[in-house]
Amino acid sequence: MSKEIETHELLNQSTNEPFSSVLDRRLKRRDVMRGSLQIAAATMLGGFGLSLAGCSDDDDDNDGSTKQPLTLGFDAILGSKTDAIVVPPGYTAQILIPWGTALNDSISGWSESLAFTPTIQENSVGMHHDGMYHFPLAEDTASSNFILALNNEYIDQAALWEPQGGPTTTSPRPADEVRTEINAHGVTLVEVKKASDGSWSHVENSPYNRRITSATEIGLAGPVAGSDYVITKYSTDGTKTRGTNNNCAAGYTPWGTYLTCEENWPGYFVKTASRYNDDDRLGIESSGGRYGWETAAGDGSEVNDEFGRFDATPSGATAADDYRNEPRTFGYIVEIDPYTGEAMKRTHLGRFRHEGCWPGKLVEGEPVVFYSSHDSRNEYIYKFVSDAVWSASDANNVGGTYDRMAIGSKYMDEGTLYVAKFNADGTGEWLPLTPDAETPAGGTLAAALGLAADDLAGVIINTCDAADIMGATPMDRPEWGAVDPASGDVYMTLTNNSKRTAEGVAATYTNSGTDIDDLGVGYATAPVNAPNPRADNENGQIIRWQEGTASSTTFEWEIFVFGGAVTGNDNPSGLTELNQFASPDGLFYDQRDGEEGILWVETDNGGNAVADYTNDQLLAVVPSSVSGNSNSPSVVDQQDQSNLKRFAVGPNGCEITGIFTTPDKTALFINVQHPGNWPSSSDATAVTSGTVRPRASTVVIQKADGGQVGV
Numbered sequence: 270m271s272k273e274i275e276t277h278e279l280l281n282q283s284t285n286e287p288f289s290s291v292l293d294r295r296l297k298r299r300d301v302m303r304g305s306l307q308i309a310a311a312t313m314l315g316g317f318g319l320s321l322a323g324c325s326d327d328d329d330d331n332d333g334s335t336k337q338p339l340t341l342g343f344d345a346i347l348g349s350k351t352d353a354i355v356v357p358p359g360y361t362a363q364i365l366i367p368w369g370t371a372l373n374d375s376i377s378g379w380s381e382s383l384a385f386t387p388t389i390q391e392n393s394v395g396m397h398h399d400g401m402y403h404f405p406l407a408e409d410t411a412s413s414n415f416i417l418a419l420n421n422e423y424i425d426q427a428a429l430w431e432p433q434g435g436p437t438t439t440s441p442r443p444a445d446e447v448r449t450e451i452n453a454h455g456v457t458l459v460e461v462k463k464a465s466d467g468s469w470s471h472v473e474n475s476p477y478n479r480r481i482t483s484a485t486e487i488g489l490a491g492p493v494a495g496s497d498y499v500i501t502k503y504s505t506d507g508t509k510t511r512g513t514n515n516n517c518a519a520g521y522t523p524w525g526t527y528l529t530c531e532e533n534w535p536g537y538f539v540k541t542a543s544r545y546n547d548d549d550r551l552g553i554e555s556s557g558g559r560y561g562w563e564t565a566a567g568d569g570s571e572v573n574d575e576f577g578r579f580d581a582t583p584s585g586a587t588a589a590d591d592y593r594n595e596p597r598t599f600g601y602i603v604e605i606d607p608y609t610g611e612a613m614k615r616t617h618l619g620r621f622r623h624e625g626c627w628p629g630k631l632v633e634g635e636p637v638v639f640y641s642s643h644d645s646r647n648e649y650i651y652k653f654v655s656d657a658v659w660s661a662s663d664a665n666n667v668g669g670t671y672d673r674m675a676i677g678s679k680y681m682d683e684g685t686l687y688v689a690k691f692n693a694d695g696t697g698e699w700l701p702l703t704p705d706a707e708t709p710a711g712g713t714l715a716a717a718l719g720l721a722a723d724d725l726a727g728v729i730i731n732t733c734d735a736a737d738i739m740g741a742t743p744m745d746r747p748e749w750g751a752v753d754p755a756s757g758d759v760y761m762t763l764t765n766n767s768k769r770t771a772e773g774v775a776a777t778y779t780n781s782g783t784d785i786d787d788l789g790v791g792y793a794t795a796p797v798n799a800p801n802p803r804a805d806n807e808n809g810q811i812i813r814w815q816e817g818t819a820s821s822t823t824f825e826w827e828i829f830v831f832g833g834a835v836t837g838n839d840n841p842s843g844l845t846e847l848n849q850f851a852s853p854d855g856l857f858y859d860q861r862d863g864e865e866g867i868l869w870v871e872t873d874n875g876g877n878a879v880a881d882y883t884n885d886q887l888l889a890v891v892p893s894s895v896s897g898n899s900n901s902p903s904v905v906d907q908q909d910q911s912n913l914k915r916f917a918v919g920p921n922g923c924e925i926t927g928i929f930t931t932p933d934k935t936a937l938f939i940n941v942q943h944p945g946n947w948p949s950s951s952d953a954t955a956v957t958s959g960t961v962r963p964r965a966s967t968v969v970i971q972k973a974d975g976g977q978v979g980v
Contacts, residue, residue, distance in 0.1 A: 276896035282847055339865040339891050339914050342980040345847040345914035348883025352957035355918040359973050362917070362953035365473045365938075366417070366470050370473075372478040381962050384432045388447035391480055395421025396429065396453040397691035398940035398965040400519030400625060400855075401580040401927040402527055404607040405667045406460070406477075412931035413463040416477045416607045417938075418527040419967065420927070424453045424918075425943060426560070428963050442561050443566040447576060448484075450560055455482035455513055456529050456864070458607050463936070479610045483512035483537075483577065491600065491682045492618035496726040497597050498587070503573060503713045506588040510598035510614070512579065517644070518625025518749050518855070520602075523637070525665025525675040527605045530623035532644055534599040539563050541582045545594060547705035551621065552731045553581065553596055600624045602641065604681065613674055615681040618653045619702070619732040624976055625749040630757035634658050635819040638678045640750050640759055646766045647743035650697055651738045654820055655684040674696050684731070687822070688741040697814060697824045700739040704728055709740045745806050748870075753892070755864045760813050760829060762853040764873065766806045807834035807877045808839060808851040811870065811903070813892075829892075830905035830913065834878035843907035848915055850888055851879035857980070858929040867979050871939070873924040885925045887917040887939060889979055916979070917970065920947040920957070927967070936975040937970040 343357040354362045369379045376392045383389070399420040405411035426436040430449065436450075460475035472478070481487075488509050493499055499507040513529060514537050520528035535552045536559040544553075557563070558579050566577035578592045585591040600620040605612045621643045628637030629652075636657040642648075663676050687699035700706070704715035704725055713722065717876050719737045722728040728735050745766035752759050805833065814826035832851040833840030844850065855871030870888045874880045895909040905913055919925045923943025930937050941947070942965045949957040953968045972978060 273567070275396050277811065294927045298914065308636060324343060327614065327643070330942065338750050338893065339861055339863075339867070339980065340894065341867070341889055341891060341914055343638070343914065343916065346916070346918065347686055347846070348849075348886070348915070349918040350884055350921060351954060352921060352945070352949075354941070354953040354968060356917065356954065356970055359980075360970050361973055363469060363969045363971075364948050364953050365461065365967040366394050366397045366419070366471050367964040367970050368394055368398070368421075368453075368947065369964060371473060372457075372459060373474045373481070381413055381431050382804070385429060385449050386933040387445055387452055388890060390449045390452040391482065393953070394419070394459065395455060395480065395482070396424045396965060397422045397942050398967055399452070399517050399926050400943060401531070401938065401940060401967070402521045402929055403529070403931065404517055404521075404525060404665075405932075408667050412933040412935065415461065416840070417457075417459050417461045417471075417522075417967070418519070418529075418607050419457045419459070419607065419940075420516055420529055420563075421457060421518055422532075422896075422942070423515055424450055424560070425963070426450070428451060431962055437559075438561075440561060441568065442562040444565045444570050444576070447560075447562045447565045451457050451459055451483040451562065451575075452480065453482075454479075455485065456516060456527075456605060456658045458605075458610065466969060466976065477608065481513065481605060481610065481612055484586070485513070485601065485612065485614045486511055489615055489616060489619075490613045490678060492725040492729050493616035493620070495595075495741050498506070498726055498730050500580070500588045501592050501594050501598070502585070502590055503578065503592075504598075504965065509592075510595070511575075512613070513603045514599060516603075517623070520626035520639070522604070522680075523628060523659070523665065524633055524663050524673050524680075525606075525608075525667070526673050526677055527607050528626045529605060530625050530640075531599055531601055531605045532622045532624055532642070534622070535596065538581050538596045538599075539581055540946065541580070544581065544583065545597075546734065547731050548581075548596065549598075549618075550731075551600065561686070567651060587628070594960065600638065602639075602681075603971075604674065604677045609921075610672050613677065615677065616729055617684060617686060618680055619651050619686050620729055621648070621651075624748045625750060627752055629752055629759070629819060630818075631659055632819060633661055634685070635865055637679075638819045640752070640761075642747035642750060642761060644746055644748050644764070646746055646768050648733070648747065649741045650689040650744060650747050650761060651732075651736075652687045652689065653681070653684055653686065655680040660700065673934070686732070688736040688739060688761050689824075690740055691826060695827060696826055697826050698734075699822045699824070700741060701822075702735045702739065708738050710739070714738060748854050749856040751858040751868065753858050753866060754860050755866070756815070758813055758815050758892070760811055760856055760857055760858065760868060761805075763810050763871070764852045764854055765809045765810060766820075808879070810903070811853050828903040830890075830903050832872075832879070834882070836878045841902045842905045843910060845910050845914075846882075847909060848888060848913045849879050850886060850915075851877055853872075854924070855926045856926055857930075859930050859934070861934065861980070868892050869928055871925040871928060883915075883918055884921060885919045885923055886915055887919075887925050887928075889914055889916045911930065913944075920944045922946070922963075930978060934979075935971060935975060937978045939968050941966050 286439045291742040351356040376389045399422040401419040404416040430436045460472040460477045515533040517532035518528045541556045563579040578595045583593040601614040624644035626641045639653045641651045686702045690698045706714040745763040748762045748764045750761040810831045811829045813829040814824045817825045831841040852874040854873040857869045860866040871883045890913040894912040897904040924942045927940030944963045
């Protein structure tokens, strides 16, 4: 999530062992584990040609090849605190599709004084860019002409309503202001193209340009669809809803669809009466929605309760008479066909505050896997395994005419959702979230949740409580993931946890209940169980794990790198001025030729020593170039500092997010979210002179000589 809208509310009421205490014991066993992981991997994974790269210094493929190992080919840059993007010498950075860019000629283009209306915002690029991905229009132009799918996470009301001096704050809010804000959220689909001189632009009036907003009708699929849990006045059969909200990180599917993820969606709803346990567990407020959209209900222009649906207070005789269940139609992974705009919420991947969703290693004849994370303090990491096994015939056929959403149903509507438990010895387990799963206390998960024996929809609605009961490991704000498609290694950022208390400090709760059976009661603070240098974890870390096959229910894990500042004593990975970072957030694994690739790391930092030194940044490391020594708490350690490099720094006030490389690796796309006073020109590196209306933007970074980025 963006630090601009994150809350420090802790909603996990379980007493499951915190990840920090597991980590403490894990580090003490590192000498043992560095050897045993190697043996375990060789035994368990030998048939799949996989190994944990961090457990061995041997990079010899024994094939007689003289190929040189992949190395980073740029000089690490210093930190920066300016109103500009900073990139290494020999690189350029161009602004592309900032907020407010017209998608078609039905509206006028951007100006500093542009006064937004619902129509203007519906036909222009949305606000606060976040996760994104690319979808080719033809095989031979996959790196120069494609559909860009882009999340628009939330809004900056001051910038949106700058010409009128800010939003209307009195209640009720004007209907057209609310409609405009609704249309600034969601997803932007836009065709982009590279010119012969290397510059990029969007294709205005492209048939692929469209917006999916917080008002767009979207279908429900999977176990929850058609159940009593999601019946509303708008959809009395529980098969559809309106909108997707607070879309943070993203993913993609092998069959060519986009996955957008609903994260801090609870803040858009309000309830004024007691409702369901899942309301409290997920954080639906009783004091008003984030932007007060519900206050416009009853306006004479309102259509189909477009504003009233954000008030989840029961008001009718049944759920079909009001919107008590509207929040239960949110909190999912949303699949979008970028070529047609069709969208569907895939409920079987769980309901929580999804940060993102990433496909695992794809193997013919094995299930398809997706990893996802719940970005809140002391929440969990999840895995979905399809019942159907992968067939290469379902891969994206660029230019072909076929039903991608039907393929999505095949792989995403039937399967098993799991939650992760990390053990102290470097192993882990995937715990099934199914009605018949046996809980640690005995009995079935359905019974523990008070559900009917076969109520899978109920388990999904209550995903967080189900994970609590099964004994999942609470983590320090799991955010983005990335998968090495060759080895299957999975990386995930654990951004920070300012509410992790030291040993001996008793837990406090937001409500009175403290028992695991008292569902819906969240931590106010969460203690560690053993001495832990990462209590009050302000810097975060990146973990890595590996599984044998897609359907494996066990894994091996290790810490890849700790965030930390040069100053102070909380820098276990030995970071230097050229790579110190905190609050790792975005991740992207950039596969290059052969078995190697670049792991790109983005940050969303604030309020600590690293933030005093530099704005948010983008770093790069080749995982195969680092190995850690037997006494190191993480794979990246003091001997590896030259292999972890700062590549770019963003403008003042921003978060660096949303990332991918083109297939030919000559362009790196990132997003700059919520800048304070930027951009002032199409050159992203130009320092703003004076004051501008800030605009989140996509930035394209390229080598001036046209070569591959990063090497």
